[in-house]
Amino acid sequence: MGLAPLGHVLFKNFLNFNPKNPKWAGRDRFVLSNGHACVLLYSLLHLFGYDVTLDDLKNFRQLGSRTPGHPENDLCGVEVTTGPLGQGIANAVGLALAESQLAATFNKPGYDLIDNYTYAIFGDGCMQEGVASEAMSLAGHLKLGKLIAFYDDNHITIDGDTNVSFTEDVLKRLEAYGWHTIWVKDGNTDLAGITAAIEEAKKVTDKPSVIKVTTTIGYGSKQQGTHSVHGAALKKDDIVQLKEQFGFDPEQNFVIPKEVTELYAQTVKAGAEREVEWNNLLSKYSKEFPELASELTRRLKGELPAGWEKKLPTYSTSDPAIASRKLSETVLTDIFEVLPELIGGSADLTGSNLTRPKDINDYQPTQDPASGDYTGRYIRYGVREHGMGAVMNGIAAYGAFIPYGGTFLNFVSYAAGAVRLSALSHHHVIWVATHDSIGLGEDGPTHQPIETLAHFRAIPNLQVWRPADGNETSAAYFKAITNSHSPSIICLSRQNLPQLEGSSVEKASKGGYTLVEAENPDVLIVSTGSEVYIAVDAVKELAKEGIKAGVISLPDWHTFNQQPQEYRLSVFPDGVPILSAEVMSTSGWQAYSHQQFGINRFGASGPYQDVYKYFEFTPEGIAKRAKATAEYYKGQTVKSPLHKAF
Numbered sequence: 001m002g003l004a005p006l007g008h009v010l011f012k013n014f015l016n017f018n019p020k021n022p023k024w025a026g027r028d029r030f031v032l033s034n035g036h037a038c039v040l041l042y043s044l045l046h047l048f049g050y051d052v053t054l055d056d057l058k059n060f061r062q063l064g065s066r067t068p069g070h071p072e073n074d075l076c077g078v079e080v081t082t083g084p085l086g087q088g089i090a091n092a093v094g095l096a097l098a099e100s101q102l103a104a105t106f107n108k109p110g111y112d113l114i115d116n117y118t119y120a121i122f123g124d125g126c127m128q129e130g131v132a133s134e135a136m137s138l139a140g141h142l143k144l145g146k147l148i149a150f151y152d153d154n155h156i157t158i159d160g161d162t163n164v165s166f167t168e169d170v171l172k173r174l175e176a177y178g179w180h181t182i183w184v185k186d187g188n189t190d191l192a193g194i195t196a197a198i199e200e201a202k203k204v205t206d207k208p209s210v211i212k213v214t215t216t217i218g219y220g221s222k223q224q225g226t227h228s229v230h231g232a233a234l235k236k237d238d239i240v241q242l243k244e245q246f247g248f249d250p251e252q253n254f255v256i257p258k259e260v261t262e263l264y265a266q267t268v269k270a271g272a273e274r275e276v277e278w279n280n281l282l283s284k285y286s287k288e289f290p291e292l293a294s295e296l297t298r299r300l301k302g303e304l305p306a307g308w309e310k311k312l313p314t315y316s317t318s319d320p321a322i323a324s325r326k327l328s329e330t331v332l333t334d335i336f337e338v339l340p341e342l343i344g345g346s347a348d349l350t351g352s353n354l355t356r357p358k359d360i361n362d363y364q365p366t367q368d369p370a371s372g373d374y375t376g377r378y379i380r381y382g383v384r385e386h387g388m389g390a391v392m393n394g395i396a397a398y399g400a401f402i403p404y405g406g407t408f409l410n411f412v413s414y415a416a417g418a419v420r421l422s423a424l425s426h427h428h429v430i431w432v433a434t435h436d437s438i439g440l441g442e443d444g445p446t447h448q449p450i451e452t453l454a455h456f457r458a459i460p461n462l463q464v465w466r467p468a469d470g471n472e473t474s475a476a477y478f479k480a481i482t483n484s485h486s487p488s489i490i491c492l493s494r495q496n497l498p499q500l501e502g503s504s505v506e507k508a509s510k511g512g513y514t515l516v517e518a519e520n521p522d523v524l525i526v527s528t529g530s531e532v533y534i535a536v537d538a539v540k541e542l543a544k545e546g547i548k549a550g551v552i553s554l555p556d557w558h559t560f561n562q563q564p565q566e567y568r569l570s571v572f573p574d575g576v577p578i579l580s581a582e583v584m585s586t587s588g589w590q591a592y593s594h595q596q597f598g599i600n601r602f603g604a605s606g607p608y609q610d611v612y613k614y615f616e617f618t619p620e621g622i623a624k625r626a627k628a629t630a631e632y633y634k635g636q637t638v639k640s641p642l643h644k645a646f
């Protein structure tokens, strides 16, 4: 209720949109970062003619409704899923970044095709979250002038007055980040002040703008200005006096006066007209710049260019052993030119992560060719993993881009809040996660992932690839790029890995396959990434003792789980005990194996060969455990771990 005046002014007078075509590329973007206030958003969408009905509003937060407790991006008019505080405003930075890059790439004199604003509302909670600071600091550096954010300054969070924990001067902080700041002191009634502030913000083109709007939470309620109105429903008598105060009939519910419908219909009509104008501009542009236009159209539709995958490198066994982070760099360099929608970046680990293809420009605000400009396709995110994740979500949500970002696998955990939302919102985002295990060596336990994969593999709709060689690395990228509804984390080694006989892009693209076949095996070893070649060597050790063993490579559980059960059972057959071998927590491996070999403690600092030896991840160490597994199950009826009652 405190934000209703702002919502009214913004939607009625400023936001460019066509509710009949919510995905129109020329629209302004709007993000409600304080997603708990989604009643406001749902109501605005309804009032402004989106496909959100009165019944949808009546069913707010009910099971199966289209209006869940926090806005999700599968509802028309909701650009990004918000609720976890701080994420939305960081997404807005990504939306504005994407807009500026696409504009710099495609606009021509007289053709400001891509030229729109990103508006966001955030509250005290968002401003307290670190992820918002990371992204807003970056936005200031990048001078994202078409980003206009509103700070709902109501002095209240759930615990009560903000004075218990939050006494900083928010505008001074954002000013220090490089933002243009404005303050509307009476956000409850000063509609003209809000209008003037937005007009002023639009005039400042070289800085993002923040408009602090001082409001009263629950404005008009008997409980206004207190945390009691943050979440709880209003009492009956309060609703009656509230409706009377604002000139409504207290006996009636869910009634929209004709004047309101008529007033907002003007905005809706104007929006539809603007889309027609925009489409005309696009068709004129298509005549003058046919190639650019078809490229833009292709990208906006999210279609990949035909045959791009032919650029994916393949390897033969005679190729040298190469670190998969290096293999990843080769893939990116090979596909970067044919996939202009790829927009890369790293959280200050470019050199280690090898995420920057050769001959590519930085995305930077300056027009200095040495440091890059807005047409650049490589983003220096700084040491801001969580911000990078949330900004990538925003870039993906904008459309026309596939963002990827590099950091050490262990620090993807810093960004878990954003990764989770990627998966929930189906954002097409790729994490290039190098230094993926104890194999990073000397940096030690603080940098060595242990529980990381168990956590990320447990997130629904997330691809977690751990390729074992060059062919598998290409497969990981193939699936990460073609599966546009599931984000991915590609886990890559620092140490060199040999090219494995029998690996292929096609087989690895199934998520798992039989790498080393064995006739009537005594035991199978299932493994991933840098341990697969050690498992292959373990098979040779076992052969010396007359034990027949095979190897399954399982680079991505998520993709494998989507294969038909018949195929999966052919990889994990009945009758053979299976040992898993991976230098991580064994948690989760019970689903694919009878016995697990892993590391259920923190790692160790030292040269990586020594560390592997210490944890017995050697051909002998794996062979010893495979032998024990074979012996333990000898004479027993062994069923595939994939069989389940339901």
Ligand SMILES: Cc1ncc(C[n+]2csc(CCOP(=O)(O)OP(=O)(O)O)c2C)c(N)n1
Pocket: 034, 036, 037, 083, 084, 085, 086, 122, 123, 124, 125, 126, 154, 156, 157, 158, 217, 230
């Ligand atoms: C990351 C995260 N932590 C905690 C919450 C739970 N939560 C929802 S709203 C809220 C208070 C937010 O205060 P503010 O942004 O000022 O919103 P207001 O009460 O003013 O509407 C909290 C802690 C959340 N949604 N996300």
Ligand SMILES: *[C@@H]1O[C@H](CO)[C@@H](O)[C@H](O)[C@H]1NC(C)=O
Pocket: 016, 026, 027, 028, 115, 116, 117, 274, 275, 277, 278
């Ligand atoms: C945004 O889109 C609308 C509709 O195409 C257009 O009128 C407007 O000029 C665009 N740009 C800006 C900066 O508002």
Ligand SMILES: *[C@@H]1O[C@H](CO)[C@@H](O)[C@H](O)[C@H]1NC(C)=O
Pocket: 161, 163, 164
């Ligand atoms: C904090 O705000 C509350 C409620 O407005 C007020 O009663 C209290 O005095 C304030 N405390 C401080 C330390 O300012």
Ligand SMILES: *[C@@H]1O[C@H](CO)[C@@H](O)[C@H](O)[C@H]1NC(C)=O
Pocket: 314, 315, 316, 317, 471, 499, 500, 501, 502, 503, 504, 505, 506
């Ligand atoms: C990699 O894949 C290619 C193409 O499928 C295949 O020809 C090659 O043998 C594979 N390399 C290895 C090392 O198995």
Ligand SMILES: CC(=O)N[C@H]1CO[C@H](CO)[C@@H](O)[C@@H]1O
Pocket: 350, 351, 352, 353
């Ligand atoms: C840990 C690691 O691989 N560090 C590398 C990071 O990148 C720099 C610059 O390319 C290299 O010198 C480091 O060895």
Ligand SMILES: [Mg+2]
Pocket: 123, 124, 125, 152, 153, 154, 155, 156, 157
């Ligand atoms: Mg608040």
